[in-house]
Amino acid sequence: MTRGHHHSAGAERKTLGVVLILAGIWLLSTLAVVRAAEPSRVGNEMPSLAPMLERVVPSVVSIAIQGSGNAGPDPMLSDPFLRKFFGLPEQPSPSERSFQVAGSGVIVDAKNGYVLTNSHLLENADEITVTLLDHRSFSAKVIGMDQPTDVAVVQIKADRLTSLPLGDSSDLKVGDYVAAVGNPYGLSQTVTMGIVSALGRSGLGSDGLENFIQTDASINPGNSGGALVNLQGELVGINSAIFGPAGSNVGIGFAIPSNMAKDAVRELIAHGKIRRGELGMLIQDLTPLLAQAFRLKISAGALVSRVMAGSAASSAGILAGDVVVAVDGRPIRSDVDLRTALGLLGAGAKARLTIDRHNRVLELPVELREANTVSTALVKGEGLLAGVALADISPDSAAYGQADGAEILAVDPQSDAAQAGLIAGDFIVSVDQQPVHSATQVAQRANRFNKLLLLGIFHAGGIQYLVIP
Known part of the structure; x- marks a missing residue:
């Protein structure tokens, strides 16, 4: 009996030991799961964009534009010159209305005081004021504006400026984190964060060169011209447009890729304008229906509808009916893609077009010629x-x-x-x-x-x- 009692107590102790071991294993597993769910830490600090933004924010400026323009939707009725031209009765021209616009800009050359912004902000501007993070304000002069890219450069005379390094926007991928920095609603140096939602957006109703980065980082009125940066604090885009009712943010914003802006800035600083080249051909989207009618195996590209006599396209051997599917190895899926790719090249620039001609692939070298400056006389x-x-x-x-x-x-x-x-x-x-x-x-x-x-x-x-x- 006693031995039996001793045997029973030993068994109970073993059972209790097993239970304690299992409970310990469960506790350690639970702690591991909880730790895994916590945000990663660097030292004792929570993860933060603050160190990166401390370098970025001083490079982003607020821009205030004051100007005036004629009111009136109909140019025939509002323009005295056109009324006189057509012999219409004279009438007092509409009174000029004054306006104020708030926008943003990015210092891209601290030594020379060059600030990158949107050209649409500066239309009809009479006075441009740039305000820095340290609250210093300077009058700015326009160095150059380019409507097709919506890029402009202004210059201020100031010391102790900080410029923002340019990143390579071609490295961006959908899902990459980005931050938008600007002056929304006059709230200077505001930062919002999101991801790259899409790349190569076009067909947004713009008359310019469209190759937008789409992001859900909040972009609101006043953000135009501000910076879109990656997590390394490099400029990958210039905030340009939003999509939403009454200009409000609904998580769909668009930025000009930094690579496009970089090429435009270089030309604007050097020449005050972009000296574009041209091939001398008319193009349109290759739709599936057109591809079927032309008996083509491809379903996307830029269809050449007409080649001007004596043009660079004619000299290169391009024919009506050809479909441009790539420029320098970069795919072309629409006429907008081709217009954008060629629109950033200057006169004398060389490129290699990949052509689909009746289901045969050709590589044609081309050299763009300077676009003809034609008279705008009425x-x-x-x-x-x-x-x-x-x-x-x-x-x-x-x-x-x-x-x-x-x-x-x-x-x-x-x-x-x-x-x-x-x-x-x-x-x-x-x-x-x-x-x-x-x-x-x-x-x-x-x-x-x-x-x-x-x-x-x-x-x-x-x-x-x-x-x-």
Whole structure:
């Protein structure tokens, strides 16, 4: 009995020991899970962007723009010159309205005081003031502006500036963390954080070169021109646009890639403008339906619809019907891709185009020629085009490189052309199904008709026909 009792007590002690060991293992496992769930630490500090932002924020400035401009949506009614040009009754021009705009900028050259910002901020600017993190303010002068890239450079005379190093935006991947720094709603040096939501965004309604970085880092009015930085504190984008009701942030913002901005800044500082080259061809998206009609195996690219005689494209051997699928090895999926890729190259620049020609792949070297500077003198339409102001399509035009013909600057609301649907901002590319190459040629050919004037109109990236009866 006693021995039995001793045996039973020993068994209980063993059982208790096993339970304690299992409980210890469970406790250690639980602690390991809890520790794994905690944010990683450096020393005794919580992870933070503060050290990186301490280097970045002094490079981001607030920009205040004051200016004035004429009110009135219709240029025919508001522009005294156009009214006089068409012999309309004189009327007092609308009073000029003053405006103030708040934006942001990034110091990219501390030694020379160069500040990078958006060109759309500076339109009609009379006075530009740059305010630094230390509250010093300086009057700035415009060095250069480029509407297609929405990039501008201003200069301030100041010491003790800090410039922001440029990163390589081509290294960005969807999901990378980024921070937006700027002056939203006048709240200077505000920082928001998010990720890269998408790359290569285009087709956003802009008339410029579109290759935007999309991010969900909060970008609000006043952030334009500010910095988008990676976690190394390098500038990878210039905040430019937002998508949302009434300009509010809904987590969809867009930034100009730093590589695009870098090329633009270099040209603007050196020449005050970007000296663009051109190939001399008209392009359009290769849609699946067009690919089927052309019996092509590919379904994306930039379709060459026309090659100008004597152009760089003609010299390179490019033909109508060719599809550009790559530039210097970089894929081209649309006409916007090609326009952006070539739009950043200057006159004399060389590139290698990969062409699909009836399902045969060709490599064609090209050298861009300096874009022709054409006259912007007004051409007065007559006959069925009476009341229409025309001009040649200039390098600054939204349709430059996409259409050949004449830009419609203004249309008298009472004219036959206006009643037929002709509107300012469109482009006439053919008269009576014959291609035209200048405003003068449009006016001369149109003057031959006293009824049923058939015009080919380039509008919103496509060509439509319009008849003036």
